[in-house]
Amino acid sequence: MNKQWTIIFALIFTLxxxxxxxxxxxxxxxxxxxxxxxWPLILVILGSVLMGALIVFSVGIFQVMKLKRxxxxxxxxxxxAIHKQEDTHLADQTDTQDASAMIEKKD
Incomplete structure (x- = not known):
């Protein structure tokens, strides 16, 4: 829905x-x-709009690249972090099993 509003606003702005x-x-x-x-004013206006759009597009691309990085x-x-957590969990299980084995040997 958000993209639809963006397109609608872009069309209104263009109009x-x-x-x-x-x-x-x-x-x-x-x-x-x-x-x-x-120059005809129409070309000055359209050129200014196109340059502004190019600048906004360039800044947007830079932001997207930064966010992807x-x-x-x-x-x-x-x-x-997940691997560390899994390793810690496995070590805890091993310690628990070793402790259980030692208790069983004592009995």
Whole structure:
């Protein structure tokens, strides 16, 4: 259900940007570090939206990679802890069996 809401919000946002861009079709002057040029406002708006989306996507990918690395580390730690627990449990069982055997020998 969460993905559906994300898609709905993305479509609404896209529709709003498209309407806003179509309404603003006049040319505007864009200043760069190395010069100036005139571009239709619709291209400036769409270019800005695309650059913003690219930045958000890049940050999202970085976060996903970081979380996957953390999950991998935690799973490894979990496996190690489980093995230690199993070894301790087996050692306790062996000690209990040895103690039982010693008690039986005394009797």
């Amino acid at each position: 709003i940007v498209a309407i806003f861009a179509v309404i603003n079709v006049r040319s505007v002057e864009v200043d760069y570090l190395f010069g100036r040029s005139e 953390e999950i991998k580390t935690l799973r490894k730690e979990n496996r190690t």
